[in-house]
Amino acid sequence: MSLTSLPSNPAFSLNPNSDAQNTSTSVSGPHIPAEFEQTLTLLTSHRSVLGYLLLSRTQPISIIRHSGVVFEGEQGRKYAHAVGRIVESVQTGLEEVASESSDVDEIRFMRIRTKRHEIMISPDERYLLAVLHDPTS
Secondary structure, three states: OOHHHOOOOOOOEEOOOOOOOOOEEOEEOOOOOHHHHHHHHHHHHOOOEEEEEEEEOOOOOOEEEEEOHHHOHHHHHHHHHHHHHHHHHHHHHHHHHOOOOOOOOOOOOEEEEOOOOEEEEEEOOOEEEEEEEOOOO
């Protein structure tokens, strides 16, 4: 399922009723398609997945939905901001190296591996999906 099938309302808000036992925060308002819900559930069921962020592409970047303690509170906002900057920086780099006669390429998928984690980012016109996992498990 493509992220483009999600509703395009940038005014999503996080559900204030999430608790420590349930680390998935859902959107209030627009309906998330069942197929996308299943994909997110499948993603988070993997042992190595630490969490995901579903972000808006509007400025400033906002968290539409997240799962995993690593993305709770201020740490989640820091990750969201970093993911937005990474995507923007790479897209700007692609535009700079594109010749004037060719169309600018666009990012489809990025994978960044560090010593401890790997973050996978799937940008879309309206959304960014970032998944953090532990590649050693």
